[in-house]
Amino acid sequence: xxxxxxxxxxxxxxxxxxxxxxxxxxxxxxxxxxxxxxxxxxxxxxxxxxxxxxxxxxxxxxxxxxxxxxxxxxxxxxxxxxxxxxxxxxxxxxxxxxxxxxxxxxxxxxxxxxxxxxxxx
Amino acid sequence: xxxxxxxxxxxxxxxxxxxxxxxxxxxxxxxxxxxxxxxxxxxxxxxxxxxxxxxxxxxxxxxxxxxxxxxxxxxxxxxxxxxxxxxxxxxxxxxxxxxxxxxxxxxxxxxxxxxxxxxxxxxxxxxxxxxxxxxxx
Numbered sequence: 001x002x003x004x005x006x007x008x009x010x011x012x013x014x015x016x017x018x019x020x021x022x023x024x025x026x027x028x029x030x031x032x033x034x035x036x037x038x039x040x041x042x043x044x045x046x047x048x049x050x051x052x053x054x055x056x057x058x059x060x061x062x063x064x065x066x067x068x069x070x071x072x073x074x075x076x077x078x079x080x081x082x083x084x085x086x087x088x089x090x091x092x093x094x095x096x097x098x099x100x101x102x103x104x105x106x107x108x109x110x111x112x113x114x115x116x117x118x119x120x121x
Numbered sequence: 122x123x124x125x126x127x128x129x130x131x132x133x134x135x136x137x138x139x140x141x142x143x144x145x146x147x148x149x150x151x152x153x154x155x156x157x158x159x160x161x162x163x164x165x166x167x168x169x170x171x172x173x174x175x176x177x178x179x180x181x182x183x184x185x186x187x188x189x190x191x192x193x194x195x196x197x198x199x200x201x202x203x204x205x206x207x208x209x210x211x212x213x214x215x216x217x218x219x220x221x222x223x224x225x226x227x228x229x230x231x232x233x234x235x236x237x238x239x240x241x242x243x244x245x246x247x248x249x250x251x252x253x254x255x256x257x258x
Contacts, residue, residue, distance in 0.1 A: 024207060024211050024242070025241070028204050028208065029245065029249035030253075031163060033249070034253070035188050036194065036197050036198065036201065039188035040189070043255070044255060050177075054174060057174060070167050070171060072164075073161065074165070079157070080153075080155075081155075084155055112164075115168055115175055118175035
């Protein structure tokens with residue numbers, strides 16, 4: 001098990017670092033245009049319309065971008081929150097908090113993959 | 122002063138630094154860690170949106186309607202500011218995480234790296250906003 005974890009370590013660290021980068025670059029765009037622009041009614045209904053959004057999300061490049069923007073920030077965020085908890089004196093409950101953080105990231109990533117697969121089916 | 126046998130090395134109990142957590146650089150350090158909540162919540166809300174897209178036009182319209190709720194608007198406003206601050210701080214710290222050589226080339230000066238990353242961030246934000254908002258294509 002220890003050997004397996006050592007082999008997986010670069011992959012796990014890649015999830016954390018790429019999660020921070022992808023989240024920092026892509027999530028502000030989604031928030032600004034869809035959540036705030038759409039929510040305030042500044043961005044027109046046609047731009048955020050169902051047909052256009054499906055076309056963008058099912059394009060091969062769009063699918064990759066959407067999948068990365070959904071799944072990777074979960075891992076970066078989980079790692080940050082777990083270490084924040086340790087910094088705030090929660091070392092004794094690190095096992096539970098780590099399980100909750102990474103468990104949420106894993107479950108969210110699976111749902112993200114399913115959400116994309118549903119779009120293509 | 123030779124010990125009688127093997128025994129654990131005595132060390133002082135760990136304690137937080139003097140200015141921790143409210144002064145010096147620690148508040149921004151902790152806020153940077155707390156920004157992980159914005160990453161997770163915003164990603165989960167994006168998953169919710171893509172899931173609604175898969176459910177059809179009516180579900181997508183309902184999702185868009187929910188984005189106009191005041192709680193959603195307040196959250197996303199705060200999250201946008203928080204994630205922008207997070208991104209700029211991440212890029213400012215980035216050079217310190219890189220080795221002296223990046224592959225075959227020597228690492229550029231820190232200011233060049235930071236300026237490049239800031240440029241990428243604002244370019245992605247501008248082009249992404251124009252594209253997703255329907256102004257491009």
